[in-house]
Amino acid sequence: GQQVMQIPQYQHVQEGEDFTTYCNSSTTLSNIQWYKQRPGGHPVFLIQLVKSGEVKKQKRLTFQFGEAKKNSSLHITATQTTDVGTYFCAVMISSGSARQLTFGSGTQLTVLP
C-alpha cells in the first residue's frame, strides 16, 4: 500500500523560531491529511490537501502539497509553546467503499520557552 516517510523524527526549536516537517512518498498521492497529537492526547485533524501545488494556511500554519503530489510540508511560523506535540501526515486510501488512513511516522516538536 501507499507509504509516507516523514522527516525529521524530532525537532527542538526555541519559541519564536519557525518549524517545518516534511512528508514524502515514492508514489503519487490522491490526498494528504495532517494531524496534530498533543502529549498524552489523540490525533486531531488539521487539514486535507487534494490538488497539485495546493497551499493552505491556518493562522501560523502553512500546508503545501507538491506539484507532483508526492510530497507535502507543514510549516509553523514563530512557534509557541502551545504548538508542542507530534505532527503526522496521513494518506486516505480509498477503493470502492473501503477506506484506510495510513499515517507517517510523525515529527515530535518540542518548543523551548
Add this chain to the structure above:
Amino acid sequence: EPEVTQTPSHQVTQMGQEVILRCVPISNHLYFYWYRQILGQKVEFLVSFYNNEISEKSEIFDDQFSVERPDGSNFTLKIRSTKLEDSAMYFCASSYRGAEAFFGQGTRLTVV
C-alpha cells in the same frame, strides 16, 4: 460539538485474557476505524468498518482481533487472548464520507 467516546480510558488485563474495547462514533458517521499506538511510536491502522462489515484490515489485525457494531451506536474491538505486545493505546475513529477522521481519547491497554 459531537465527539467520539471510548471506554474504558485504561484497561489492565492478564495475558491470555479477552478484552473488549468500546467506542461510540459520531452519530451520522458512516466509516469506523480502530488504530493502535505503542508508546512513542506511529499510529498504526488496524481495521476499517463500513455498512456493517470490515472493509479493510492490516496485517496486525489477525484472528485474535474482531470488531462488531452490535447496535446502532456502539463499535467494539475484541482481543481474544491478549499478549504482552498488545499493550498500547487503542484509538477509535469515525468519519462521515471517509475524509477527515475524528479520533476518540483512546483506551490505554496494559497486558501484564
